[in-house]
Amino acid sequence: xxxxxxxxxxxxxxxxxxxxxxxxxxxxxxxxxxxxxxxxxxxxxxxxxxxxxxxxxxxxxxxxxxxxxxxxxxxxxxxxxxxxxxxxxxxxxxxxxxxxxxxxxxxxxxxxxxxxxxxxxxxxxxxxxxxxxxxxxxxxxxxxxxxxxxxxxxxxxxxxxxxxxxxxxxxxxxxxxxxxxxxxxxxxxxxxxxxxxxxxxxxxxxxxxxxxxxxxxxxxxxxxxxxxxxxxxxxxxxxxxxxxxxxxxxxxxxxxxxxxxxxxxxxxxxxxxxxxxxxxxxxxxxxxxxxxxxxxxxxxxxxxxxxxxxxxxxxxxxxxxxxxxxxxxxxxxxxxxxxxxxxxxxxxxxxxxxxxxxxxxxxxxxxxxxxxxxxxxxxxxxxxxxxxxxx
Numbered sequence: 196x197x198x199x200x201x202x203x204x205x206x207x208x209x210x211x212x213x214x215x216x217x218x219x220x221x222x223x224x225x226x227x228x229x230x231x232x233x234x235x236x237x238x239x240x241x242x243x244x245x246x247x248x249x250x251x252x253x254x255x256x257x258x259x260x261x262x263x264x265x266x267x268x269x270x271x272x273x274x275x276x277x278x279x280x281x282x283x284x285x286x287x288x289x290x291x292x293x294x295x296x297x298x299x300x301x302x303x304x305x306x307x308x309x310x311x312x313x314x315x316x317x318x319x320x321x322x323x324x325x326x327x328x329x330x331x332x333x334x335x336x337x338x339x340x341x342x343x344x345x346x347x348x349x350x351x352x353x354x355x356x357x358x359x360x361x362x363x364x365x366x367x368x369x370x371x372x373x374x375x376x377x378x379x380x381x382x383x384x385x386x387x388x389x390x391x392x393x394x395x396x397x398x399x400x401x402x403x404x405x406x407x408x409x410x411x412x413x414x415x416x417x418x419x420x421x422x423x424x425x426x427x428x429x430x431x432x433x434x435x436x437x438x439x440x441x442x443x444x445x446x447x448x449x450x451x452x453x454x455x456x457x458x459x460x461x462x463x464x465x466x467x468x469x470x471x472x473x474x475x476x477x478x479x480x481x482x483x484x485x486x487x488x489x490x491x492x493x494x495x496x497x498x499x500x501x502x503x504x505x506x507x508x509x510x511x512x513x514x515x516x517x518x519x520x521x522x523x524x525x526x527x528x529x530x531x532x533x534x535x536x537x538x539x540x541x542x543x544x545x546x547x548x549x550x551x552x553x554x555x556x557x558x559x560x561x562x563x564x565x566x567x568x569x570x571x572x573x574x575x576x577x578x579x580x581x582x583x584x585x586x
Contacts, residue, residue, distance in 0.1 A: 199403075322494055343389050405417060434466065538572070
């Protein structure tokens with residue numbers, strides 16, 4: 196199944212474009228699910244069919260789903276209180292009733308990621324169209340699974356579960372209680388769930404469509420978004436210039452606005468994306484006819500975009516070169532730190548901690564350069580760690 200992630204600056208019309216993309220695919224005979232993170236029923240208003248907390252049929256071959264973060268959080272908290280009943284009773288804690296529970300910050304994002312995982316694993320659909328939050332919330336959401344997994348591995352290393360039988364003895368020796376089994380089991384379950392979401396995002400059949408209005412503000416947002424997505428290894432399949440003014444009748448539009456749009460489009464065509472113009476209808480699109488008139492580019496569910504994998508290559512002088520595509524990166528805004536078996540990469544406002552491949556863990560960093568939209572990090576084999584041939 197293909198997954199198309201759609202995002203853009205706030206107010207750019209990304210939800211309407213997501214609805215149009217899903218409807219176009221459904222009309223072509225593709226079994227499509229539109230998953231929306233919109234708190235209000237904007238996708239339902241665009242489609243003319245209400246969306247809800249459970250998947251529902253909106254049109255032939257088209258299902259819509261707007262997950263209920265509040266309900267999911269209540270279910271999770273109730274389950275947690277049940278598993279931790281002994282500890283809560285020991286502390287004399289008072290249980291929370293479902294009716295008094297409101298989602299904590301971050302609960303909505305985690306609930307949506309779970310829905311994304313469930314939707315991607317379903318065999319009922321050929322295409323998943325995901326209406327993400329606006330930038331930069333979408334970039335933070337896409338990086339959440341990897342970051343949370345890293346925190347879990349540091350705080351509760353999986354290998355420590357092997358000492359489960361020794362924990363009572365260690366607890367008596369240390370004089371303090373050791374972590375209970377349910378804590379490790381919960382961490383392991385979270386790791387599995389987050390790994391499933393991460394697998395969807397890093398799949399070669401997953402790509403991003405960016406939506407923006409052609410203008411100065413959109414150009415700045417696109418450069419930042421492209422850099423953040425590249426650092427996460429997410430390829431941009433298309434750039435949709437939404438609400439594009441018609442060029443055939445310039446006298447009916449303000450000349451300054453048209454000139455601004457032309458300049459923005461000329462700049463966007465220099466970016467490494469396919470640019471598609473989505474016409475301005477002169478009104479907010481409502482219903483299937485209006486969404487069809489937007490003429491968004493179709494999605495081929497059987498094809499996968501060319502991803503941006505990190506690759507290893509051997510240079511002429513025998514050193515290993517790690518190539519990380521970072522289009523839009525500026526040399527002065529880049530920073531690299533080698534820390535153990537990880538590489539900390541900072542690019543503009545974004546930061547990612549990348550585990551090194553096994554071969555590069557036995558090397559030392561010999562330099563780095565930004566060329567043609569690629570960050571190229573040079574690694575020299577460490578003679579103390581590499582095996583030497585016997586003579």
